[in-house]
Amino acid sequence: MKVEKNLQDNFIFQSLTHIGSYFLFTKQSMQWLFRSPYRWPEFFKHMEFIGNKSVFIICLTGFFTGMVLSFQIYLGFSLINAENLVGPTVGLGIFRELGPVLTGLIVSARAGGAMAARLGTMRVTEQIDALDVMGISPLQYLVSPRVFAATICMPLLTAIFDAVAMLGSYLLGVHFLGLDEALFIDKVNNMIDPSHINEGLFKAACFGFIFGTVCTYQGYNAKGGARGVGDATNAGVVISMVSIIVMDFFLTKLIRIYLGWTSL
C-alpha cells in the first residue's frame, strides 16, 4: 500500500495519469460530438466567440508581422541584390509557418484562456454538476462544441492572417522600400503554390484542436475555488502554446517528409 502511495505521489506517474486522462477526455468529447442532440446553437455561439471576436487582433498582428518580416528580409537580401525575392520569401514563411503558429498562439491566449476560465468557474460553482444531474452530458454541451468551433475557426483566421500579412508586406515593400510592384506580384504568383497555403491551413486546424482540447480539459478539471480557476487558465494557455510550437515541428515533418504534400 505504501509503495502504491509513493508511486501516486511520483511526478512521472502523475504526468502520465494527466496525459492518459487528457486523451480519454478528448476521445469522449469527440464521441459526444457525433451523438444527438447536436448542439448547433452552442457551436455557432463559440464560432462567433473564437472566430469573429479574434478577427481584429489577427488583422492587426498579421499586418505588422508582414511588414516587419518584409523589412528584415529586405535588409538581408539587399546585400546580395535579391530584393525581388522578398515577396515570395515572406509569403512562404507566412503561409507555411508564421501564419498558423502566430494565429494559434494569439487565439489560444485569447479564446483558449477564456474557455479554461469559463469552464473552471462552472466547475467550482457546481454548474457542471448541475448539468450532470439534469442528465445532460457536460462534455457534449460544453466541450465538444468548443473544440469543434476552435478546429473550424483556426484555418479561417489563419487565412485572414495570411492575406493581411501579405498586404502588409506588399505595402511596405512596394510603397516604402521601392520594390517593383509587377515583379513583387509576379514572383509571389510564380513561387507560391496553393499547397503551401493548404499546409498552413491544415496545421492551423490541428492547432485549433490542440488548444481547444487542452484548455477545455484544464478548465473542466479545475479544483479549489478562484485559485484553481486561475491555475487552470494558466496551465491551459501555457500548455497550449508550448504544444503548438512543439507540434508545429512534427506536423511539418509529417506533411513534408512522410506525406509529401508540398514541394520546395
Place this chain on the structure above:
Amino acid sequence: MNAVEIQELKKTFDGENYVLKGLNLQIEKGNIACIIGFSGTGKSVLLKHLLGLYKPSSGVISILGKNIADLQDSEMSSFRCNFGVLFQDAALFDDMSTLENVMFPINEYRKDLSYKERKELASAKLDQVGLGKEHFNKLPSQVSGGMRKRVGLARAIALDPDIILYDEPTTGLDPIMTEMVDDLILSTHRSRTGITSIVITHDLHAAFRLGDEIAMLDKGKVLLKGTAEDFFNTDIDLVKRFVEKGVKKT
C-alpha cells in the same frame, strides 16, 4: 416503500482513508429526510453518491428500486430526470436569465411542447417559488441570494421530479431568509403527493422543523436515525452535544 435504500456504503478516494465506512440508510417515499452532521462527516459525499456523481467503493445504493451502481452512464443520465437538486449556491448558469435557467431542463426534455408552452411552464414554476415577473429577465448576478435559491428550486422542480435533494439550502443566509427557504421546501414538498425530499444540512433547527425523519452522520456512518423527539431523548453523547449546541444557537 423506500425511495432510497443504502446498504454498507463505503467510499475511499485514495484506497486508504474511508470517507464513508459502511453507511446504512433507508428513506421512505413521500417523506422529508434531513441528513445532519458536523463538517467533514461525509454528507456531501453521500449526496454525490445519491446523484450518481461518485461511484461507491463498495455497497449498494438503491433509488426508486434501482441499484444505481448497475446503471450504465447513459442509463444514469436518463435516470437522473427523477432528481431535482438545489445546490448550495443554486449553481445557476450565469450567462442565462432566471427564466432561461428554469427553461433549460424543460427545453432539453419537453420537446413535445411548443416554445410558448415551455416558457409558460417555466414561468409557472417561478411563480410557484414566489419569484416576481419583474425578475424573469435578470441574470443570476443581478438578483439576491434568496432569489437565486428560489430560481434554483424552480429549476429543480421544473420536470416534476420524484426526489428533490437540497444541498445545504440555508448556508450563508440570514435567519429571515433561512425561514423563507425552509417554508419553500415545505410548500414544494406538499405541492405534489409522493415527492421525497432529502435535505443535507447542519442547521438543526431546520432539520427538526422540516424532517419527518432525521439521520445524523458521524465518521462515515449513521450515528442516529429517528424523529426530532428521538434526538432530544437520546443517550448518545455526541448527538446530545450536537442538539444542545444547535438548539442554543437557534
